[in-house]
Amino acid sequence: MKLYKIAVVLLLTLSQAQWANAVFMDLQSGSLMGMVHASVGGTFSDNHHISTGVGYVPKLDNHEEMSMVSLRYRYQNPYQFSFKINEGSYSFSPVSFGAAVLVGSHKELFVELPDQYPDGYYNPTAIRLVFNYQSTLQISKQTQVYFDLSVLDVGLISYVREPEFFMDNYDYLGLEGVTNWGFGLRHAF
Amino acid sequence: MKNIIFLFLAALLAGCEYELSPWQTDAHCPGVSVEENLAKLAAFEQSVGKVDFYQVAIIGDPQQYPGSFENTIKHVNTLDDVHFILLVGDLAETGIKAEFEWMCKAMSKSNKPILSVIGNHDSLSFGKDIWLDVFGPYDYAFTYQDSRFVAYNDNQYEFKNVPDRDWLAKQAEPIDGQEWDHIIGVSHIPPWDADDGFDQHLKDSGYELTIHGHESSFDHWQWQNVLLPHYITTQNRDPGFGILNVYPGVLELDDCSRECTKSTPRIVVPSQPDVVEL
Numbered sequence: 165m166k167l168y169k170i171a172v173v174l175l176l177t178l179s180q181a182q183w184a185n186a187v188f189m190d191l192q193s194g195s196l197m198g199m200v201h202a203s204v205g206g207t208f209s210d211n212h213h214i215s216t217g218v219g220y221v222p223k224l225d226n227h228e229e230m231s232m233v234s235l236r237y238r239y240q241n242p243y244q245f246s247f248k249i250n251e252g253s254y255s256f257s258p259v260s261f262g263a264a265v266l267v268g269s270h271k272e273l274f275v276e277l278p279d280q281y282p283d284g285y286y287n288p289t290a291i292r293l294v295f296n297y298q299s300t301l302q303i304s305k306q307t308q309v310y311f312d313l314s315v316l317d318v319g320l321i322s323y324v325r326e327p328e329f330f331m332d333n334y335d336y337l338g339l340e341g342v343t344n345w346g347f348g349l350r351h352a353f
Numbered sequence: 354m355k356n357i358i359f360l361f362l363a364a365l366l367a368g369c370e371y372e373l374s375p376w377q378t379d380a381h382c383p384g385v386s387v388e389e390n391l392a393k394l395a396a397f398e399q400s401v402g403k404v405d406f407y408q409v410a411i412i413g414d415p416q417q418y419p420g421s422f423e424n425t426i427k428h429v430n431t432l433d434d435v436h437f438i439l440l441v442g443d444l445a446e447t448g449i450k451a452e453f454e455w456m457c458k459a460m461s462k463s464n465k466p467i468l469s470v471i472g473n474h475d476s477l478s479f480g481k482d483i484w485l486d487v488f489g490p491y492d493y494a495f496t497y498q499d500s501r502f503v504a505y506n507d508n509q510y511e512f513k514n515v516p517d518r519d520w521l522a523k524q525a526e527p528i529d530g531q532e533w534d535h536i537i538g539v540s541h542i543p544p545w546d547a548d549d550g551f552d553q554h555l556k557d558s559g560y561e562l563t564i565h566g567h568e569s570s571f572d573h574w575q576w577q578n579v580l581l582p583h584y585i586t587t588q589n590r591d592p593g594f595g596i597l598n599v600y601p602g603v604l605e606l607d608d609c610s611r612e613c614t615k616s617t618p619r620i621v622v623p624s625q626p627d628v629v630e631l
Contacts, residue, residue, distance in 0.1 A: 194371045194372060195372065196374055197374070198374055219374070221374055226377050226379035227374065227377050228376070228479065232374065260477060263374075266374075266375070268374065268376055270376070272478060273376070273478060280510050284357070286474075287447075289477050316375050316449075316451060317445065318417070319451060322417065324417065325417075326418065326421070329455075341455065342457075342495055344372035345371055346371060346372075352537070
């Protein structure tokens with residue numbers, strides 16, 4: 165319940181951001197952010213984006229029902245190329261990087277160490293860092309769709325620490341072993 | 354425009370099948386279950402027949418280092434006297450699917466059966482569910498070369514009412530009148546100080562040795578008043594593992610890296626309550 169309150173406050177705050185050049189809404193699926201992850205964010209200095217959002221996964225065979233909140237930063241490289249298909253104009257921006265703090269809400273996860281443990285016994289299991297890469301297609305003046313590739317904190321650490329293991333066992337320089345993917349839609353106001 | 358939106362929505366639906374969050378539970382881990390590995394061990398035992406000597410490799414706490422774990426497994430593959438591997442828990446650090454899958458990838462390189470027992474870190478997040486799905490039961494027992502190996506869950510912070518003392522005693526009983534050459538307990542955490550009387554219970558049930566992980570270095574000890582040895586293997590790091598040498602009536606242990614050294618249990622004197630002079 166606490167998480168929802170935090171998320172609502174963040175969403176309302178960010179949607180009223182005066183410093184932002186533009187305010188956008190983002191809807192993503194997959195790439196570790198939930199079956200649906202809705203975010204509201206602002207753009208500043210043209211290429212920098214900050215957003216906060218709420219995600220949800222229903223009860224599935226391979227997932228408990230769970231909600232999550234996020235705080236995300238993304239840098240979008242200004243390089244893009246434009247093209248036309250059937251009278252429609254599009255532009256493709258291939259390089260965008262970001263990071264997110266993702267907090268899951270479920271009784272099996274914890275932010276604060278439960279009482280039964282001695283101090284410092286575990287790090288929080290509900291808080292994860294997600295690093296991501298996006299390719300963005302501008303389909304109208306205000307709307308983008310994007311493809312997202314993400315790496316979880318422990319994946320990045322393991323890959324950097326033992327790259328040979330991943331290169332030997334997974335394709336695409338071993339990145340297959342640590343990356344996840346998803347799609348999203350972003351609309352600017 | 355309509356085509357693009359249609360494609361996007363189709364991809365969005367397809368995305369639902371992919372990694373929805375770090376906490377998915379469908380770890381892809383073929384061939385690592387207890388059931389499959391016991392079947393492999395039984396087939397191997399049948400092929401070699403009765404032997405007077407064999408070894409068991411003991412690997413623990415490989416979490417966060419799947420490459421080191423794989424190297425250790427490849428090294429153990431070269432040790433012909435090792436008949437199987439006991440993997441004494443903490444394959445994952447935070448209990449998530451990806452961590453288990455990396456370890457399973459390393460385990461797939463083994464040419465020997467691997468029998469695994471759950472660790473406290475494996476039990477975090479949704480690791481308990483992943484463990485049941487991938488490896489099978491938390492507690493199980495098997496017989497190899499007339500010795501009884503009893504793997505049990507003793508992660509007391511993550512599970513209630515463990516270890517199950519009655520079940521442990523039951524597993525040590527003779528089956529169809531067959532007495533065991535050795536009875537060996539296997540769990541992740543060495544006996545807890547607060548688990549009063551547990552060592553004596555194991556000893557009285559016939560256990561001759563227990564094997565564990567959980568700690569950062571090799572250890573081998575026994576309470577002075579019980580004399581039941583507990584062997585603790587080191588965190589697995591390229592390679593670091595224990596070897597159990599099994600002879601008729603005799604058990605010996607080695608601490609191993611590239612080379613092995615003999616390990617003997619140190620005696621630990623139970624702490625005495627403060628004496629109050631009246």
